[in-house]
Amino acid sequence: MSFSSRIATLLIGIAATLVATENSGKAAAADNDWVMPGKDFAATRYSALADINGGNAARLHPLWTFSTGVLGGHEGQPLVVGNTMYVVTPWPNVLYAFDLTKEGYPLRWKYRPEVSPNSIGIACCDTVNRGAFFVDGMIVYNLLDGHTVAVDAKSGREIWKTQVADLSAGETTTMAPLVVRDRVIVGASGGEFGIYGWVKGLDLKTGKVIWTGHNLGSDADMLIRPDSYKPPYEQGPDLGVRTWANGSWKTGGAPVWGTISYDAQLDLIYYGTGNASPYNPEQRAGDNKWSSSVLARRPEDGALVWAYQFTPHDSWDYDSTGAMILADLTIAGKPTKALVHFDKNGFAYTLDRATGKVLVAAPYATLNWAKSVDLASGRPVLDPAKATGASKGNVTDICPSLEGAVSPSSPAAYSPRTHLFYTSTNNLCMDYQAAHSSYLRGTPFMGANTPYKAGPGGHLGAFVAWDAASGRKVWENTEAYPSWSGALATAGDVVFYGTLDGWFKSIDARTGKVLSKFKVGSGVVGNPITFRGPDGKQYVAVYAGIGGDWFLLAGDVRSDDPADMRPAADYIKDIARRTSQGGIVWIFGL
Amino acid sequence: MKRSRSTWQRLRGHARTGAPGSCALAACLALGSCAGPTNSPPPQPAAAGPPGIAYEAHVAAGAVVPGGVELHNPHSGDKAVAAAGAMLFTTMNCDGCHGGDAAGAVGPALGDGRWRYGGADAEVFSSIYFGRPKGMPAFGGALGADGIWELVTYLKSLTPPPTVPTESWQGP
Numbered sequence: 235m236s237f238s239s240r241i242a243t244l245l246i247g248i249a250a251t252l253v254a255t256e257n258s259g260k261a262a263a264a265d266n267d268w269v270m271p272g273k274d275f276a277a278t279r280y281s282a283l284a285d286i287n288g289g290n291a292a293r294l295h296p297l298w299t300f301s302t303g304v305l306g307g308h309e310g311q312p313l314v315v316g317n318t319m320y321v322v323t324p325w326p327n328v329l330y331a332f333d334l335t336k337e338g339y340p341l342r343w344k345y346r347p348e349v350s351p352n353s354i355g356i357a358c359c360d361t362v363n364r365g366a367f368f369v370d371g372m373i374v375y376n377l378l379d380g381h382t383v384a385v386d387a388k389s390g391r392e393i394w395k396t397q398v399a400d401l402s403a404g405e406t407t408t409m410a411p412l413v414v415r416d417r418v419i420v421g422a423s424g425g426e427f428g429i430y431g432w433v434k435g436l437d438l439k440t441g442k443v444i445w446t447g448h449n450l451g452s453d454a455d456m457l458i459r460p461d462s463y464k465p466p467y468e469q470g471p472d473l474g475v476r477t478w479a480n481g482s483w484k485t486g487g488a489p490v491w492g493t494i495s496y497d498a499q500l501d502l503i504y505y506g507t508g509n510a511s512p513y514n515p516e517q518r519a520g521d522n523k524w525s526s527s528v529l530a531r532r533p534e535d536g537a538l539v540w541a542y543q544f545t546p547h548d549s550w551d552y553d554s555t556g557a558m559i560l561a562d563l564t565i566a567g568k569p570t571k572a573l574v575h576f577d578k579n580g581f582a583y584t585l586d587r588a589t590g591k592v593l594v595a596a597p598y599a600t601l602n603w604a605k606s607v608d609l610a611s612g613r614p615v616l617d618p619a620k621a622t623g624a625s626k627g628n629v630t631d632i633c634p635s636l637e638g639a640v641s642p643s644s645p646a647a648y649s650p651r652t653h654l655f656y657t658s659t660n661n662l663c664m665d666y667q668a669a670h671s672s673y674l675r676g677t678p679f680m681g682a683n684t685p686y687k688a689g690p691g692g693h694l695g696a697f698v699a700w701d702a703a704s705g706r707k708v709w710e711n712t713e714a715y716p717s718w719s720g721a722l723a724t725a726g727d728v729v730f731y732g733t734l735d736g737w738f739k740s741i742d743a744r745t746g747k748v749l750s751k752f753k754v755g756s757g758v759v760g761n762p763i764t765f766r767g768p769d770g771k772q773y774v775a776v777y778a779g780i781g782g783d784w785f786l787l788a789g790d791v792r793s794d795d796p797a798d799m800r801p802a803a804d805y806i807k808d809i810a811r812r813t814s815q816g817g818i819v820w821i822f823g824l
Numbered sequence: 825m826k827r828s829r830s831t832w833q834r835l836r837g838h839a840r841t842g843a844p845g846s847c848a849l850a851a852c853l854a855l856g857s858c859a860g861p862t863n864s865p866p867p868q869p870a871a872a873g874p875p876g877i878a879y880e881a882h883v884a885a886g887a888v889v890p891g892g893v894e895l896h897n898p899h900s901g902d903k904a905v906a907a908a909g910a911m912l913f914t915t916m917n918c919d920g921c922h923g924g925d926a927a928g929a930v931g932p933a934l935g936d937g938r939w940r941y942g943g944a945d946a947e948v949f950s951s952i953y954f955g956r957p958k959g960m961p962a963f964g965g966a967l968g969a970d971g972i973w974e975l976v977t978y979l980k981s982l983t984p985p986p987t988v989p990t991e992s993w994q995g996p
Contacts, residue, residue: 355961
């Protein structure tokens, strides 16, 4: 590397830090730390640290491991603040604080909250937790049983605990909160239980619920105010009621369980909503707004500013809870404040994040339920042969499967150096046989039988580099198994991810070439992070611990209950040959 | 009912392959029984549904039956009742947690011949009637004894696959 390119790299690093700082309001932090789930408010999962680079990444090796003592799927990521690393486990949601200044990283403290075991049976898809948020000396996170807690980052003492969700209605809390100024933003899972989906804004100091905005229902419930609401496409009052036949909005789902992002200049939070309930779409004729959508709200009072629906009348369980990544891109020669989203439905969307208008929508994985997205109306051009419903019988060979072209639990990363987005993908298709489902409060409300099969090529997953300005795949590394890890991009032009069978990989950001790989203790469904330790060295941390949907789909990776024996999945017969459950935190370095 | 090795896939979807609903849910609740298919229309959603279940109020951890009480399955081994129980298994959303054909999902597999709380008919009955820790609702109030015996008869009719204790692989 020449001297001038070193300077350029340095400047880009500083610029990236400035952008992150500008976006980050109170939680500003140097790139030495990782203080919130998506790294910054833009959810880029990009770090300006560059000590680990293409020239030395081959030397990466594990330096430290820690068993969390928990077997559930380890989604989410650790936080690093100063000299401390924080780890939240799946249920029972233990919070560990590791002292990074001492040999072996002993604990400063651990916080063991009281969490209802009944939540285990209400969480649709394993007892996952998607991470914590550091702000004002507090670690804020959700417990599975519908509580949000704030814990003193120094002492581990509980500061407040608020019930936000109702287990008896099928609500659990798996997502990581986002804190903007003095508002803690949280949502609930429950798209498989017919919940009445919402987000809430809590007061950071007290935990008191200040506002609740539903994702469907009346304009009043949705916090739609005529003076501030400017939808990009469909207009009219009470769309959250009128687009649901027979009052079906009351049990319509639209949960919130992914990453929330925030633009400080526009003062908007962005989050995706999950599927409409039930899976049988004939029980809820209409567009079903705003399920499978992105919503933009004011953090202070929750007012809805705009909403855009990726999948109207979702008939395939295509949640849109995946991250909304904010990036300033040059699109057709024009600088654009963009929002980029890899939807379960197989399209990658590039939106104008001020207005919600779709600028680019292109397939990043095999899909056939729609032919394209009409940019004038924002609506998908459907293939009627792939429409599902109880009256249609078994509709075969729909791509992607309801696991999504990517899991919303596997957030992408964006590098401002390569201008590329990096995402895991699944190469799965499905048959979909819908049937009538009865609503019984607090129990599953689904109604579809959906066996999976491998998509074209036979491999089950891939890791993809994507140009969101043009809607183009730049390169792809195929994976034998569905790829269920989040991505990490760094200024060293090294990208990191893990595989379902437990390989943790570093790759070249520009070519995808594998620079190093190591077999960690269990399949990776978590998100790697990087930080600079107290010793000045750059480290990379990631959870191993297969689970999430794979707790259900590949039940033979479990050995924890001799009274619960699952058959192998017929499309992924040998995953249990290569990995099994177990939560372990790994730290890698040079 | 044959237990297919591929049924685990149905974890989030559910084997709802029979005629829709053996009887309207409201009728199930009123009569406490769903034995035998009828020509009733499919159950209606939400508004017409049964009362909610409040978990904290209904789960009875342990669920110890009073001493001297003997529970007896009136339908043991009856194939027609087992078929009705299979219908009930989907109608009451059991498959939403336990998977299609009870192959396991977020809740444990129930067709593997192994039981956390005992596999005798009376023990399975108690698990459904009273609920169990970690999220199994108490369905006694919603189903009544007859409906639960149908479910028990269905679950006990499932044949565990021979690979339950040993899973093996070949190839590279």
